[in-house]
Amino acid sequence: MIWYGIFISGILNFFTKFLSLSFFDAIKISPKVKQLLIYVPSAVFPAIIFPGILLDINGSFDLENNPKILASIIAIITAIISKNIVSTIFAGLAVYWLIIFI
Amino acid sequence: MNKKIILFLKGVVDIVPLLIPVIPFGIILGAIGVELGFSPLETFATSLIIFGGASQIVFLQIISGGASLLITITSTFVVNSRHLLYGASFSEYLKNLSLGWKILLSYFLTDQAFAVSNIYFEKNKDEKLKHYYLLGSGFFLWFIWQIATLIGIFLGSIVPEKLGLAYAVPLTFIALLVNYFRKIDHLIIILISGCLSILLFNAPLKSYIILSSLISLSLAFLIISLKKKEDKK
Numbered sequence: 001m002i003w004y005g006i007f008i009s010g011i012l013n014f015f016t017k018f019l020s021l022s023f024f025d026a027i028k029i030s031p032k033v034k035q036l037l038i039y040v041p042s043a044v045f046p047a048i049i050f051p052g053i054l055l056d057i058n059g060s061f062d063l064e065n066n067p068k069i070l071a072s073i074i075a076i077i078t079a080i081i082s083k084n085i086v087s088t089i090f091a092g093l094a095v096y097w098l099i100i101f102i
Numbered sequence: 103m104n105k106k107i108i109l110f111l112k113g114v115v116d117i118v119p120l121l122i123p124v125i126p127f128g129i130i131l132g133a134i135g136v137e138l139g140f141s142p143l144e145t146f147a148t149s150l151i152i153f154g155g156a157s158q159i160v161f162l163q164i165i166s167g168g169a170s171l172l173i174t175i176t177s178t179f180v181v182n183s184r185h186l187l188y189g190a191s192f193s194e195y196l197k198n199l200s201l202g203w204k205i206l207l208s209y210f211l212t213d214q215a216f217a218v219s220n221i222y223f224e225k226n227k228d229e230k231l232k233h234y235y236l237l238g239s240g241f242f243l244w245f246i247w248q249i250a251t252l253i254g255i256f257l258g259s260i261v262p263e264k265l266g267l268a269y270a271v272p273l274t275f276i277a278l279l280v281n282y283f284r285k286i287d288h289l290i291i292i293l294i295s296g297c298l299s300i301l302l303f304n305a306p307l308k309s310y311i312i313l314s315s316l317i318s319l320s321l322a323f324l325i326i327s328l329k330k331k332e333d334k335k
Contacts, residue, residue, distance in 0.1 A: 001171055002140070002144055002165060003144070003147075004171060005161065005165055005171050005174050005175060006144070006147050006148055006151050006152060006161075007151060008171075008175050009151075009152045009157065009161055009174070009175050009178045009179070010151035010152045010153070012175065012178070012179050012182070013152055013153065013154055013157060013178070013179075013182050013185070014208060014209055016179070016182050016183065016185045016186055016189070017185045017188065017189045017208040017209075017211045018189070018204065018205060018208035019189070020185070020186045020187075020188070020189025020190045020193065021188075021189035021190075021192055021193050021196060021204055021207065021208050021211070022189075022193065022204050022208075023193070024186070024189060024190035024193050025190065025193055025194065029190055032323070032326055032327075032330075034187060034190075035326045036319065036322060036323055036326060037183065037184050037186060037187040038184075038187070039288065039291055039318075039319060039322035039326075040180075040181075040183055040184040040315075040319070041156075041184065041278060041279060041282065042279065042282050042288040042291040042292050042295070042318070042322070043291055043295050043314075043315045043318035043319045043322060044156075044180055044181050044295070044311070044315045045156070045275040045278060045279055045292075045295075046275075046279075046292045046293070046295040046296035046299060046314070046318075047295055047296070047298070047299035047310060047311040047314040047315055048159070048160060048163070048271065048272060048275050048299075048311065049272040049275045049276055049279075049296060050272075050295075050296035050297070050299050050300050051299050051300060051303050051310070052268075052269070052271055052272030052275075053269075053272050054300060055300065055303060059303050059304055068269050068272070071269070071273070072272065072273065072276060075273055075276050075277070076276060076283065079276060079277065079279065079280040079283055080283045080284060082280075083280045083281060083284075084280065085122075085123035085127075085277040085278065085280055086122055086123045086126065086277075088273075088276060088277040088280055089123070089126060089127075089270075089273055089274060089277045092269075092273040092276065092277075093269075093270070093273065096266065096269055096273075097265070100264075100266060
């Protein structure tokens with residue numbers, strides 16, 4: 001089943017790019033749709049971020065003694081200040097490991 | 103030197119700075135795939151066939167959480183839909199290319215290759231061989247991504263579970279939003295989508311990513327419409 005998933009997702013990903021590259025005309029696409037696509041990361045990624053930090057494997061809240069919360073707050077502050085992907089990841093991981101191992 | 107090679111190499115050189123975050127991301131992806139229980143071959147196949155960091159992580163995470171194939175594929179597609187914008191933006195520049203070229207360039211098109219090529223294309227509209235630039239930047243990112251995934255797969259099988267590598271997934275996605283935290287409209291969408299994903303986490307069929315994304319996008323549509331009205335006033 002995994003292999004079907006990989007192939008179908010791969011084909012869909014490819015066609016998303018191929019069809020738009022071959023047949024869409026950026027000038028003709030409504031500006032509203034263009035603007036909306038810019039919001040895709042902001043609308044999609046938090047749905048991976050929030051459960052990954054705040055919920056445990058069973059889907060219940062995991063708020064006490066959860067090192068991911070502080071690490072993520074530091075990561076977000078780093079992101080806002082630096083606007084840099086690498087330093088954001090390093091800041092988050094550093095704080096996370098610091099809490100776990102000390 | 104041949105003009106085609108020069109343009110290809112220019113694409114390679116220009117994308118190098120953007121590869122700095124790509125390398126750790128690729129390594130994390132490879133390691134996470136193994137940690138989530140996928141075989142090294144399956145993990146590597148996502149890089150080769152799906153070839154899109156965010157989509158691959160969503161794919162691996164959702165399917166390992168027990169979601170159906172349909173939900174997994176749809177969630178991956180939602181993450182990928184932003185690529186519609188890239189293809190559409192380039193169609194004007196690349197419309198005279200052969201089908202083979204379009205297939206090749208579509209496969210290699212990524213966020214980063216789009217970013218550098220878009221700047222180059224705008225400055226060099228009349229350059230007939232400009233697609234070699236996109237090929238260079240796209241190919242080089244692809245190559246580095248495959249290597250980084252392989253390193254991650256290797257590391258993932260030796261990194262102890264105690265390091266909590268799974269946390270790297272939400273952390274990487276926080277990092278991918280660095281450009282949006284300062285914009286108030288994006289921040290609103292981020293918070294709403296995040297809260298919705300928690301509320302809807304136990305929704306049937308692991309559909310929480312699709313549901314919270316679509317609801318948040320509808321709200322984004324509302325924000326755009328309201329902004330337009332403001333601008334007109």
